[in-house]
Amino acid sequence: MHPSHPRLSRRTTLAFGLSAALAGRPAWAAGLSVTDALGRSVALKGPAERIVIDFNYEEFTAVAGPSGWDRVVGFNRTQWADNRAAVFRRYLAPIPRLTTLADVGSTEVNTFSMERLLSLRPDLVVLGYWSFVALPEQIKQMEALGIPVMVVDYNAEIPERHVASTLALGIATDNEERARALAALYTGKLADIRQRVADVPVRPKVYVELGQGGADVVGNTYWKGMWGRLLEFAGADNIAAGRLPGAGAWGPLDPEYVLAANPDAVFIAGSSWTGRPQAVLTGFDTDVATTRARLAPYAKRQGWAGLKAVRNGQVFAMEHGLCRALFDFTATQFIAKSIFPDRFADLDPVAELRRYHEQFLPVAFDGTWMTRLTPAGA
Amino acid sequence: MEPASAPADAVSSWRATNTRRMGFSALGCGLLLVSFAADVATGPAMLPIPAVLRSLAGLGSDAMLDAIVRTLRLPIALMAAVVGAALGLSGAVMQTVLNNALASSYTLGISAAAGFGAALAILVGASLPVPEAWAIPAAAFAFAGLACALVAGVGRLRGATPELLVLAGIACLFLFQALLSLLQFLASPEALQQIVFWLFGSLQRSSMAKVGIVALVFAVTLPVVLADAWRLTALRLGDERARALGVRVDTLRLRCFVVVSLLTGAAVAFVGTIGFIGLVAPHIARILVGEDQRHLLPASAVFGALLLSAASVASKLILPGTVFPIGIVTALLGVPFFAWLVLASRGRP
Numbered sequence: 172m173h174p175s176h177p178r179l180s181r182r183t184t185l186a187f188g189l190s191a192a193l194a195g196r197p198a199w200a201a202g203l204s205v206t207d208a209l210g211r212s213v214a215l216k217g218p219a220e221r222i223v224i225d226f227n228y229e230e231f232t233a234v235a236g237p238s239g240w241d242r243v244v245g246f247n248r249t250q251w252a253d254n255r256a257a258v259f260r261r262y263l264a265p266i267p268r269l270t271t272l273a274d275v276g277s278t279e280v281n282t283f284s285m286e287r288l289l290s291l292r293p294d295l296v297v298l299g300y301w302s303f304v305a306l307p308e309q310i311k312q313m314e315a316l317g318i319p320v321m322v323v324d325y326n327a328e329i330p331e332r333h334v335a336s337t338l339a340l341g342i343a344t345d346n347e348e349r350a351r352a353l354a355a356l357y358t359g360k361l362a363d364i365r366q367r368v369a370d371v372p373v374r375p376k377v378y379v380e381l382g383q384g385g386a387d388v389v390g391n392t393y394w395k396g397m398w399g400r401l402l403e404f405a406g407a408d409n410i411a412a413g414r415l416p417g418a419g420a421w422g423p424l425d426p427e428y429v430l431a432a433n434p435d436a437v438f439i440a441g442s443s444w445t446g447r448p449q450a451v452l453t454g455f456d457t458d459v460a461t462t463r464a465r466l467a468p469y470a471k472r473q474g475w476a477g478l479k480a481v482r483n484g485q486v487f488a489m490e491h492g493l494c495r496a497l498f499d500f501t502a503t504q505f506i507a508k509s510i511f512p513d514r515f516a517d518l519d520p521v522a523e524l525r526r527y528h529e530q531f532l533p534v535a536f537d538g539t540w541m542t543r544l545t546p547a548g549a
Numbered sequence: 550m551e552p553a554s555a556p557a558d559a560v561s562s563w564r565a566t567n568t569r570r571m572g573f574s575a576l577g578c579g580l581l582l583v584s585f586a587a588d589v590a591t592g593p594a595m596l597p598i599p600a601v602l603r604s605l606a607g608l609g610s611d612a613m614l615d616a617i618v619r620t621l622r623l624p625i626a627l628m629a630a631v632v633g634a635a636l637g638l639s640g641a642v643m644q645t646v647l648n649n650a651l652a653s654s655y656t657l658g659i660s661a662a663a664g665f666g667a668a669l670a671i672l673v674g675a676s677l678p679v680p681e682a683w684a685i686p687a688a689a690f691a692f693a694g695l696a697c698a699l700v701a702g703v704g705r706l707r708g709a710t711p712e713l714l715v716l717a718g719i720a721c722l723f724l725f726q727a728l729l730s731l732l733q734f735l736a737s738p739e740a741l742q743q744i745v746f747w748l749f750g751s752l753q754r755s756s757m758a759k760v761g762i763v764a765l766v767f768a769v770t771l772p773v774v775l776a777d778a779w780r781l782t783a784l785r786l787g788d789e790r791a792r793a794l795g796v797r798v799d800t801l802r803l804r805c806f807v808v809v810s811l812l813t814g815a816a817v818a819f820v821g822t823i824g825f826i827g828l829v830a831p832h833i834a835r836i837l838v839g840e841d842q843r844h845l846l847p848a849s850a851v852f853g854a855l856l857l858s859a860a861s862v863a864s865k866l867i868l869p870g871t872v873f874p875i876g877i878v879t880a881l882l883g884v885p886f887f888a889w890l891v892l893a894s895r896g897r898p
Contacts, residue, residue, distance in 0.1 A: 281749065290595075290617060307680075307682065308682055416735060416736070420737070
């Protein structure tokens with residue numbers, strides 16, 4: 172096996188055709204078969220050279236490296252540039268191509284353009300699960316034109332899907348070895364957390380809320396996916412369990428119910444959304460004072476002064492981008508350590524996230540990703 | 550003026566008016582063709598025009614380009630035209646039979662009912678035996694028909710004065726809006742999002758099969774209403790006078806309701822609730838060609854088609870590379886145009 176990083180740009184590799192990397196590989200002419208997050212079998216002619224990707228850019232970067240983006244011809248800009256603005260800015264330096272990369276739009280805000288996508292002539296379309304569900308007819312059209320569609324799903328927070336998504340990205344971009352290493356890291360870290368909390372006598376009650384609209388807005392909470400599953404892994408008792416309509420994945424809770432449930436800990440998910448002046452700010456370039464200042468109004472919400480979580484200083488902010496990512500084990504560690512400090516005394520979730528960035532991502536780690544409202548000991 | 554020449558003058562002035570009316574309709578058709586061509590020629594892929602023409606002519610050799618032109622752009626451009634025509638025609642019929650300038654599929658709850666049907670299908674989606682892509686339009690169509698039947702039923706119960714029908718329509722609007730809100734309240738966030746997008750209206754879900762269905766409904770209903778054109782013109786004079794002229798007002802109204810429900814149901818089912826064309830296109834047509842239904846009905850269809858087609862082009866040009874929601878564009882484009890027409894026609898008979 173050859174080392175997958177650093178590597179030549181794909182175009183150069185192909186142009187010369189005889190590079191060592193190529194010579195050592197099995198015949199690509201036979202094609203690749205990739206099993207995606209949903210267990211769908213996706214046939215590729217070889218490692219993809221013209222990828223359109225819709226979500227999970229940090230996972231793609233971790234697997235394929237910054238040079239992996241040379242293979243990408245289009246992406247969903249809204250999801251990155253608007254929803255994770257600080258993260259996007261950070262990645263522009265190592266991946267300057269992102270500045271001008273074609274935007275295929277977002278299914279979430281109804282701007283997805285099939286015409287734009289087809290005009291890019293992709294040889295692989297990587298879709299997040301929600302886009303896969305939103306585009307049944309377009310996917311049929313793509314498949315009729317011979318464009319393989321591969322689904323990645325980190326949102327469901329099903330460990331098997333994390334692993335399958337990561338391996339699929341690895342095989343499709345010819346970075347299988349690195350993908351296996353990442354998947355093994357994730358699986359190991361998750362197993363460690365679950366083992367530490369396996370025998371907790373009482374699961375503390377926890378409430379997670381999306382801090383996109385600020386304390387005046389009742390944000391979504393999560394149950395069957397995203398934060399909901401991470402709470403389960405962390406040994407928490409999610410007060411939203413069984414309380415959300417429809418599929419039960421996410422939605423707001425009645426504020427009165429939150430008071431009645433009296434959670435032991437509250438986690439507000441922040442991020443660097445654009446145009447959300449009240450939002451809890453977290454992530455790159457955000458100092459801890461800013462995060463705490465935006466988090467403070469939550470503790471002053473009507474009736475919240477009496478909550479156990481507020482009385483005991485168990486109010487936290489954490490980056491929302493950590494709830495559907497390969498490095499989400501660090502958020503699970505953070506939740507677990509916050510509610511079971513003794514069982515995780517030796518473990519520093521922020522340091523784990525920093526290490527992950529150093530090992531697998533082309534950007535420096537800084538800012539505030541997970542913090543408590545009141546400094547420890549205060 | 551000599552008395553003897555007066556009838557001749559009346560005839561020639563009627564002919565002149567007629568020619569002017571035909572002229573406006575022809576102008577509308579011409580503009581529609583231009584707009585349709587622009588609709589097929591533009592898009593986020595920025596394809597060169599000759600390549601588009603080659604692909605349309607079936608001479609394209611590039612599968613991807615053919616897919617863009619023939620399976621994405623062409624159905625959208627055709628859909629804009631047929632849906633616009635269907636909404637324009639149904640609005641004109643509605644305004645005439647209800648003798649009310651504010652009547653349209655919107656104001657009378659037919660679109661709201663279609664929206665409710667679509668939302669219901671989205672909500673129970675997975676448990677239906679039919680694929681969602683067809684279940685949603687089918688439910689929208691069925692509920693549009695139900696709303697029409699409700700309004701017409703009220704009319705039959707109490708003797709159909711137009712005022713009563715309009716009131717029944719408005720009651721229908723509030724009923725289905727409330728039911729729709731209820732579904733939105735019950736829906737999961739994912740389904741809610743889908744419902745909201747559906748209500749926004751979009752031509753992006755078009756396909757040739759869907760275009761065919763709307764076109765077929767339009768082609769079947771147009772002759773039916775045109776055959777009633779004289780009777781509808783008489784109805785504009787009021788129910789009593791129309792009856793005096795031998796028009797069977799109640800049956801005419803019922804027949805028109807069936808036509809309206811078919812047209813609106815088919816149009817709204819596939820593209821969602823695209824706003825206000827049914828209200829405005831007939832008014833534009835009326836300002837340009839007058840009350841004579843033989844001219845007004847086809848002209849309403851033409852201007853409805855033109856409005857929606859132009860909106861479709863504009864929706865692609867506002868932010869190159871992305872498609873702006875068509876419902877918003879239609880209103881933003883149509884309202885100023887409509888206001889200008891209304892102001893410009895003031896003082897004219």
